[in-house]
Structure formats: structure tokens, C-alpha cells
Amino acid sequence: EPEVTQTPSHQVTQMGQEVILRCVPISNHLYFYWYRQILGQKVEFLVSFYNNEISEKSEIFDDQFSVERPDGSNFTLKIRSTKLEDSAMYFCASSSGPIMNTEAFFGQGTRLTVV
Amino acid sequence: GENVEQHPSTLSVQEGDSAVIKCTYSDSASNYFPWYKQELGKRPQLIIDIRSNVGEKKDQRIAVTLNKTAKHFSLHITETQPEDSAVYFCAASERTGRRALTFGSGTRLQVQP
Numbered sequence: 001e002p003e004v005t006q007t008p009s010h011q012v013t014q015m016g017q018e019v020i021l022r023c024v025p026i027s028n029h030l031y032f033y034w035y036r037q038i039l040g041q042k043v044e045f046l047v048s049f050y051n052n053e054i055s056e057k058s059e060i061f062d063d064q065f066s067v068e069r070p071d072g073s074n075f076t077l078k079i080r081s082t083k084l085e086d087s088a089m090y091f092c093a094s095s096s097g098p099i100m101n102t103e104a105f106f107g108q109g110t111r112l113t114v115v
Numbered sequence: 116g117e118n119v120e121q122h123p124s125t126l127s128v129q130e131g132d133s134a135v136i137k138c139t140y141s142d143s144a145s146n147y148f149p150w151y152k153q154e155l156g157k158r159p160q161l162i163i164d165i166r167s168n169v170g171e172k173k174d175q176r177i178a179v180t181l182n183k184t185a186k187h188f189s190l191h192i193t194e195t196q197p198e199d200s201a202v203y204f205c206a207a208s209e210r211t212g213r214r215a216l217t218f219g220s221g222t223r224l225q226v227q228p
Contacts, residue, residue: 100147106158
């Protein structure tokens with residue numbers, strides 16, 4: 001069964017450093033998302049991406065965050081200058097159509113720890 | 116924007132009993148309501164979903180009901196088993212589909228053998 005894959009599974013970084021989280025969505029999917037989940041809390045929407053541009057972003061997704069689809073397969077989330085409060089599990093998801101019509105498949109997550 | 120409230124935060128049942136988790140949403144434009152199961156340390160996985168043109172949907176031991184007038188929807192698990200133990204998240208997505216999902220705060224279900 002096709003899966004969304006994320007690398008790395010765990011990233012430890014120093015406060016102020018830049019990190020790039022990588023995702024390979026399911027190959028025929030066109031809609032891509034990043035969510036985050038702070039330990040013990042709900043899954044929070046960060047950004048959605050379609051047709052090579054951001055469709056929507058939440059208030060969490062400020063100027064420190066950016067997304068890119070550098071080639072036909074990868075979808076990346078960059079955090080420019082990490083803060084302690086960025087520590088969370090980051091999930092990438094993808095869907096073949098708009099989320100109201102099709103299932104969103106989640107990756108296994110990248111646990112980001114900012115020290 | 117959309118706000119989704121979920122109750123209870125924890126639920127403990129005996130194996131074989133039923134479990135009910137309830138969610139309310141704020142945006143009347145929302146029309147897609149999935150439920151995700153997340154086992155410890157793993158990714159959220161879709162278990163059932165419902166769209167606003169349907170009041171109830173069932174898949175084996177799992178059912179979801181939707182009341183659009185009251186803006187609430189519920190997950191029902193019958194004949195619970197220990198492997199049902201997980202965190203369950205409800206979510207809502209609005210009509211245009213451009214928006215992603217707004218999740219509830221989650222319910223930790225513990226099924227006691």
C-alpha cells in the first residue's frame with residue numbers, strides 16, 4: 001500500500017538553527033499538508049499546498065516557516081530559526097483531491113526537539 | 116475559523132462495552148467530518164468519515180452520526196476490544212475543500228480486558 005514517508009524520524013537541533021523536514025507524498029497525490037502535534041495535544045494545521053502554491057496557512061505558520069516542492073516527489077517544511085516551542089511531532093499528509101472528497105494520508109511524523 | 120470541541124478527554128470501558136465520543140463544531144460551512152485513530156507513537160489513521168448529506172454511517176463495529184442542525188457528530192464503537200485502545204481525534208473540513216482539517220483535542224480510549 002502506498003505511504004507518505006517522512007525523514008528524519010527524529011531531529012534534534014539547537015535553538016536558532018534552521019531545520020528542513022522532508023516528506024515524500026503518495027505519488028499521484030496533488031494536495032499536500034503539514035500539521036504539528038505538541039506532545040499530548042491536538043493535531044494542529046500548519047499549511048496546505050496545491051498547484052505549487054500555498055492554499056491556506058494557519059496563524060502558526062509565520063515568517064519563520066516555509067514550504068517547498070523542489071522536485072516532483074519531495075515536499076519540505078523549513079523552519080528558519082527554531083525556538084523551543086517549535087518542539088513537536090510534525091506530520092506531512094497528502095490527498096489525491098480536496099480533503100472533503102478524498103482521504104488524507106499521514107506520514108509517520110518527524111519528532112523535532114529544539115534544545 | 117473552524118473550532119472543534121471534543122469530549123471526553125479520556126474514556127475507560129470494559130471489553131465488550133460500547134464507547135461514545137462526541138464533537139461539536141462551529142462553522143456551519145463544514146461538511147466533511149473524519150475520525151482518526153492514533154496509536155502511541157504512530158501516525159493518525161482514518162477510521163471512518165461522514166459528509167453532511169448523510170446522517171449516519173456504519174462500518175462493522177464503528178458508526179458515526181451527524182446532526183447538522185446542532186453542529187455535532189459522534190463516534191460509536193460497539194463491542195470494544197483491547198486493540199481499540201488509542202487516541203481518537205475528530206476533525207472537520209469546510210465546503211470548498213481548500214482548507215485542511217481542524218482537529219478536536221482527542222479522546223484517549225482505554226479498553227480494559
